[in-house]
Amino acid sequence: MDSPAETDSERLRVEPTPTSGRQTVLLTSDGVRIEAEHLPAANGSGRLAIVVAHGFTGSLERPAVRRAARQFSRYGAVVTFSFRGHGRSGGRSTVGDLEVLDLAAAVDWAHRLGYARVVTVGFSMGGSVVLRHAPGAGLAAVVAVSSPARWYYRGTAPMRRLHWVVTRPAGRLVSRFGLKTRIHPEDWDPVPVSPVESVPLIAPTPLLIVHGDRDAYFPLDHPLSLAAAAGEGGAELWIERGFGHAENAADPALLGRIGDWLTSRVPPA
Template sequence: MRTTLTTSDGVRIEALYQPCTRGRAGTAIVVAHGFTGSVDRPALRRAAQVFARYADVVTFSFRGHGRSGGRSTVGDREVLDLAAAVAWARARGHRRVVTVGFSMGGSVVLRHAATHGGPPEAEGRTPGAIEARTDAVVAVSAPARWYYRGTAPMRRVHWVITRPLGRAVGRYGLRTRIHTREWDPVPLSPVEAVPLIAPTPLLIVHGDRDPYFPLDHPRTLAAAGPAELWLEAGMGHAENAADGDLLARIARWLTDPSAAPHGLGPDGP
């Protein structure tokens, strides 16, 4: 089922609801893609197919991506896109809604959980947080901090985001419309968000071959607050590198944490 959602700041977001392939599910998994992704990209559809074995699945395109409106703010206002998708899942009758995000989407699920996580009676949440709250969160290949340029792939990403020619490449080559304004104010960073997520369960997943963000990023995130850390041997970056076994383990962790085996553990390779 495809639909168009409207965020709290008025941006129209395309979304897709996929029922669980094993019958009625008690949980809905909302999936947040990486930068330059969209609801129809093969890697996201593959992840949704695996997740749908365990739960109903909501996928969507962030602003500036796919058929969604607006322009990408590269992880800032995208929290409102995720909140709209989670609220839609709850409006469809799901009492338990969980989130998983990849790369940029990983930073978004962390920041969303910091303001929309926890039980309904939790204090200090943003307006509308009860309807858009998450019951568990998984961040895959997420950055720990903003403005990271320590790898060649991230230097290319920053060129696309910050330069007029780069944004033209993003629009016409990568089908991603990027906002021209710099962040003002700079949003809460992922590592600053992590301590605010508890008591919502949090899982950090990262590959030891990630070409974008080295292992100090997941370790920093996991050390910032209560979190489980899986360091995956041989894995690269985000949804393109997540194989079916890992996706299934993530789905089991989200729907039944006791059933999911760990990755390499907090000490990693």
Template sequence: MSSSRAGHRAGRPHSETDGRPPSRTFLRTADGVSIDAVYDPGKVPHHTSRPLSGTGRTRSRHPVFVIAHGFTGDVDRPHVRRVASAFSAYGAVVTFSFRGHGRSGGHSTVGDREVLDLAAAVEWARGLGHARVITVGFSMGGSVVLRHAALHPGTVDAVVSVSAPARWYYRGTAPMRRLHWLVTRPAGRLVGRYGFRTRIHRRDWNPVPLSPAEAVPRIAPTPLLLVHGDSDGYFPLDHPLMLAEAAGEHGELWLEHGMGHAENAAADALLARIGDWAVSRAG
């Protein structure tokens, strides 16, 4: 398992909760990468129950949302902060930058070892006293929350994957062809580093990680929600339909009319519906 260590405080406004401001720290993943993370206690009061053994804290009945951003995002991007603000109406929120993104260390593996980053964030959320942990991922982050739930069963209480691919190496759309150029070519990686603040690993996957479609059947009985726009310019509808088929009778699929791709396309009303679903399903 990974462990976390305290870092610096974030200079963000206080939330309407128990008076604690959002806090910022660096987490250490199981393979030693430093991950920039922010915790916001949320905008509704926390109600606690039994003490956490040996910690001096109590376990909160309030859920925590752990948000996994898309490729080239990071914890300080406006679209990530907007998503965090929307879910803070339903519980506490942990946001973090995947490896190679923003102020996190390491290099992006575009969805492979990022599972370790999410595992460190989930462990941190549990350590902060939350009995219910909900992971919500977008695009690359959507594939990561699926694989994390499959590879670390029982560590989360609900999973939401938005605009995720179903399979690897997809090049069927112009945006995905541009993304593959960014990842696979030296010139593309330079653009990623200096244009998108994303440091990309130069080596190919070895071995190729479990695909999202292969991961989905392993998530049950954890509640699962798949969300995809019918105007997604990156991954057409065969991707969510493949994921839904892999899920079988387990999980739900929402096909959103007119929605594009990932965080920027997720309207506030959709985020509210996801928040309602997650809180009702996480027990």
């Protein structure tokens, strides 16, 4: 899917790379302007950067993403950004396809900021994106929270509603004005590689898959399929009791455990 020129992004300009906690605008390889923010590590030290990829209808300004960024800053610097079609970023959402280019721009920015080790943490749609981006990306670790394993899943009521939003003109209007998310109207062509097809290619990069037993969007066969595809020793799987879906349900305790896992797998350089 090609991303058309977006009037929503005309007011944004590409700014110099910031050296401390402030926002900038990144340019993806296909020319979409992406808002991003760098939050230094809370302790002021370390060479680890955690790039956070939000879920569908999220953005770097959403409280749940802000909460995750603050929690993760205890373990390293944090880069947050808004996927295309979300927040103040340009373009239109392709619901997990071209978003890989947005994540790549954020990871590249983290490297340009001077961080020797970069990890990605994705939630829901962002989880599928970090899994698809990871093979060959040179990351220090990858975490996928509440990620789908395969495309076109409609087995739950929330996913049937989401497909209506994405595929119907009326649904896209609801998304644009009600959810503040602009969706590309064209179908995928070609269909991108699915998360479960990408997972076997991530090793030897450490991979953590986190999923809740109360996830209303994707049942447990999704994380189990991802872990199985990773093969023996290819991924660590956490099935969290009482946990719902993605960043909105992730409390500080879970975020802290993810941060602990990252620092245990990625010691300071």
